[in-house]
Amino acid sequence: MIERITAIARNTFREAVRDRVLYNLILFALLIVGSSLLVGQISVAVDRIVLVNLGLTAISFFGIVIAIFIGIGLVSKEIEKRTLYTVLAARPVRRWEFITGKFLGLVMTLLVNALAMSAGFFAAVAFVSHGLGHGDLQLVTAIYFILLQYVLITALALLFSTFSSPLFSSIFAFATFAIGTFAEDLRGFAQMASGLPRWLMTGAAYLMPNFAALNVISEVAHNTAVQPRLILLNTLYVLVYTAALLTASVWIFERRNLK
Amino acid sequence: MLATLMPAIEIHGLEKSYKTGFFGNKLKQGLKPLTLSVEEGEVFGYLGPNGAGKTTTLKLLLGLVFPSGGTARILGRDLNDIEVKRFIGFLPEQPYFYDHLTPLELLDYYARLSGVDPRERKRSVDTALARVGMTASGKTQLRKLSKGMLQRVGIAQAIVHNPKLVLLDEPMSGLDPIGRREVRDLVQELNEEGKTIFFSTHILSDAETLCDRVAVLNKGELKGVGVVADLLRQVSGEVEVVWQGAKAISALSALGARCHATGDTVRAVLPERLLEAALDALRVNHARLTRVTPVQATLEDYFLARVGEEKSAEVTA
């Protein structure tokens, strides 16, 4: 079981890394960080703030774009290209192992990608503020939250990929991400309603992926500490919600006829 | 080519219907209830025109689609028993693989998935690649390989874990004559090692040279199954008659023979039962008989006869 999942994950990782899109995006991200250095040079007082905002936003944005664009193809592309037949048809591979392996493979890809971007980012911060201090630990927290975002969005894209075409999957994934970013406000809206609509809206708002609490970029840019309790809760939340998304994916995929 | 009595594949009333139409309200039968068994150690041909339900049968057997009814057992085990897949190799029709991998990496991946012992993995991969004559291209990315080479890689992945049963879906399609010859030889070789081969094809000559037994499928329905020679005997034979003298043409045409004249030499093909009448007609017309040869019935004749029956039945209906 473990060997099969790792084999699938490894293969997904290798396939993604050899796809040139990834290299281009890493390059592009590094370019953004580089240009943020330039911005820092121009605006003296807020150089670090601008750099942190721009750098972290770039890391978050590129990872999410990659997660969605590769994630939506994880299953549907294998069905479309019929590569899936050679994996599931005549190998002792269970469908849930396939889903899990695919998911882990993409998360691994994103992790490596984020590490590369973060390395560039920290180098830039060190350059601007002439070295790294204790306060920069907050940046690690922000990047950790971004990684959690990747995990959620990958699982989301994977879920859509099990029952929809890549085009619709990408629309669904982006829409859900956007809604999830405003999840807190949605819950606020729901509170303002009353009666049955209130319960329905509140329920729906709580079921949306909660991306809002995973974005602490502007707080971190202003050197505000993130509460340790939030780090713990966010970690638990992402684990649980991802497991739920994977379960739903497996559920759908187990029943699917692979024509 | 030793056929034992233990069936490698047993199919009982297996069927599949799909929902089609805009609202999924029409039911299309992809495979009508099928009962069939393939003995261990034989080469079994699964014939039928495109869309006859050959691929559907294979997908049902391999658990890619779920049957609407019926059961099947592979190597004596239930379809849902995933462990049986260690002993099955499968080549899909026009296989696609991960473009950015090399054949070596691909086969290593599949060997891992099939649970090949890590200590033997490298040897298994190398052997499989060598058997399809691809050792030289082992480190070229798959997207740079030709269609024929991909087909070979496809066969290699089907045998990398040394399976007992090999299922091939249209293994000859898209190959040039040399490639087809090589695949044929490989199938024979695998069979001599004791592997059971089940392959689907719409190219009848391949089946005729390779198969111990064949099944003919049309429109999701089994039309006939048996040893090739037995099936051919069911198709009435024809004879070819060659003579000199164009005068006799009209007399033989009247009998129903198809005649082709080249100068003074005439070739005619007619049913065996009309041979006596034809020879009488030649004598009357003073034609000089060159030769009389029986025309070998082919699987194609059988096939056309079976599919044709249905067509004429449709017309009269």
Add this chain to the structure above:
Amino acid sequence: MTRDSQIQTSCALLLTLLLAASITLVYQIDRVRADEPLQEVLYLPSPTVVKRLSLGYSGLLADIYWTRVVQYFGAKHKAKAKQYLILEPLLDMTTSLDPKLLPAYQFGSVFLAQKPPEGAGNPVAAAQLVEKGIRENPTAWRLYYDLGYIYWLELKNPRKAAEAFERGSHVPGAHPWMKVMAAALEAHAGETETAIYMWTNILNSTDDANLRANAINRLRCLRVDSEVKILQDRIDQFTKQRGRLPSGWEELISAGLLHRTPIDPKDNPYQLVSGRVQVAQPELFPFIRQGLPPGKEAGDILGQEGFKVVKTQ
């Protein structure tokens, strides 16, 4: 198929369990996030920039800011906050993104103006916000009403208040009591009855839960003010008759000045302390001017001085 149904059941069970857990966690996360001090320093860009960045979706963005206003105020109010630092910028942002969002102006007219902890204590900003609303929505007569309210009650300027009501009463469709209010203010600006009339109208003309609760609170406090005035009159009467202060309500009852022990709107008996009437729990009546214990009046006065500083700006 048994295997199939087994997978289905276990997937459904697991999914339910995980989703329930995730909802609990979201609830916890929201609580942690609500406690965060960083809300006060949240970086607020200029409304023009945000409007441009909203790429034409400014209506939706305004609604989002509007919910944030309500939540921000709600959370701080619950915690009895002394300061509402970003209430004004949030309202400004909301109304810049959607200048037609009338509830936002009304909300601001009350909760920006009232003293902490019942509001941000910035009636000048409140008046500016409502003036902005009038500029954008000249036909919304309710906004004149809100403006009049700020001038009268918070800025203590009955003349300007009456002017606002007068202006509003000329708007087509304005409620007749706009004219009544204008006249009432000219004549009886200081009287509790005028205030009761006004808050009753606010209560009856809005569906906003926050505004209604506030109006009810106001009316309750006004009732305390008028009751304390009457009780104080009776005490003064007793003192004049007997030449000494009453020891308790029983003396007033036996003297025939009261029927029974007086009870405040929160069901606590009024207290009689050395000839003065006091409410038992002043924190229950944040807007009262009468019946406060001697020490507590200071806060009220300080609050009024706070106004004066603002007013001279």
